[in-house]
Amino acid sequence: MVGLAGQKIIVVGGSSGIGLGVAKASLESGAEVVIVGRSPDKLRAAEQSLDAGPQVRSVVADMTEEADLARLFSEAGAFDHLVSTAGTPPPGDPIERTDMAMVRRFVDNKLIGAVMLAKHAVTSLRRGGSMTFTSGINKDRPPVPGGAVVSAIAGSFSFFARALALELAPTRVNIVSPGWVDTPMWDEIVGAAKSDFFAGMAGRLPAGRIAAPADIAPAYLYLMSSAFTTGETIHIDGGHGLI
Numbered sequence: 001m002v003g004l005a006g007q008k009i010i011v012v013g014g015s016s017g018i019g020l021g022v023a024k025a026s027l028e029s030g031a032e033v034v035i036v037g038r039s040p041d042k043l044r045a046a047e048q049s050l051d052a053g054p055q056v057r058s059v060v061a062d063m064t065e066e067a068d069l070a071r072l073f074s075e076a077g078a079f080d081h082l083v084s085t086a087g088t089p090p091p092g093d094p095i096e097r098t099d100m101a102m103v104r105r106f107v108d109n110k111l112i113g114a115v116m117l118a119k120h121a122v123t124s125l126r127r128g129g130s131m132t133f134t135s136g137i138n139k140d141r142p143p144v145p146g147g148a149v150v151s152a153i154a155g156s157f158s159f160f161a162r163a164l165a166l167e168l169a170p171t172r173v174n175i176v177s178p179g180w181v182d183t184p185m186w187d188e189i190v191g192a193a194k195s196d197f198f199a200g201m202a203g204r205l206p207a208g209r210i211a212a213p214a215d216i217a218p219a220y221l222y223l224m225s226s227a228f229t230t231g232e233t234i235h236i237d238g239g240h241g242l243i
């Protein structure tokens with residue numbers, strides 16, 4: 001395992017939820033962290049909560065904008081690991097009511113955004129470093145009805161990583177596929193119904209509870225540190241894939 005102390009890690013989506021958990025765990029491992037998101041307010045609040053002085057800084061960038069990504073990687077300079085947890089709530093309408101504009105926005109943000117991140121990261125990512133992207137349990141246990149689009153997009157990440165891992169070797173490319181994690185995204189998706197949703201799922205999960213971001217962060221740290229893991233998808237879902 002390669003230690004993360006002294007390494008520079010860029011976390012796109014690091015201002016909230018799973019990404020903020022990865023940023024915190026990376027800082028605790030002695031890394032220097034750059035958190036990235038679109039909202040300056042969210043980034044400021046995240047930097048404050050991380051309370052890590054000069055070891056953490058933030059860059060405002062939208063990963064759907066090539067100019068933002070070119071600026072991000074030129075400002076960040078040479079670095080060791082790219083993590084992306086960036087994403088927005090998925091479309092969830094039954095197929096016959098699909099809002100195509102929403103699907104296009106989702107694909108543009110989640111999938112094309114990841115492709116664009118890889119394109120722009122590669123010139124300043126240290127050879128032999130890593131890229132880790134995020135898919136999710138929806139690819140294995142899609143909501144019915146309404147889960148087809150998110151399942152297709154999340155599922156595509158594993159194949160993206162396998163092909164890119166070959167192309168960029170010895171730089172490693174991997175995927176984390178989380179189960180349900182208590183993050184602000186759920187407040188956006190289900191609002192006040194969140195606690196009922198979570199109680200219902202917790203009762204069915206082998207782990208017996210919904211994850212916190214701190215439960216998921218070790219999967220990203222493992223993939224950054226494990227010099228022999230590439231093209232892989234790690235499922236960290238409390239057993240959700242079994243039920």
Ligand SMILES: NC(=O)c1ccc[n+]([C@@H]2O[C@H](COP(=O)([O-])OP(=O)(O)OC[C@H]3O[C@@H](n4cnc5c(N)ncnc54)[C@H](OP(=O)(O)O)[C@@H]3O)[C@@H](O)[C@H]2O)c1
Pocket residue numbers: 012013014015016017018019036037038039040042061062063064085086087088109113134135136137138177178179180181182183184185186
């Ligand atoms: N939470 C779960 O249960 C769960 C389960 C499985 C998979 N996932 C996946 O995990 C990822 C993270 O989810 P989360 O729950 O941590 O969500 P979250 O708390 O809403 O965080 C999303 C992060 O992504 C950033 N972001 C979104 N679009 C961006 C863009 N175009 N450019 C740059 N940053 C962008 C957001 O900041 P700004 O809004 O300021 O840009 C925020 O920092 C998502 O892709 C989600 O689908 C989540």
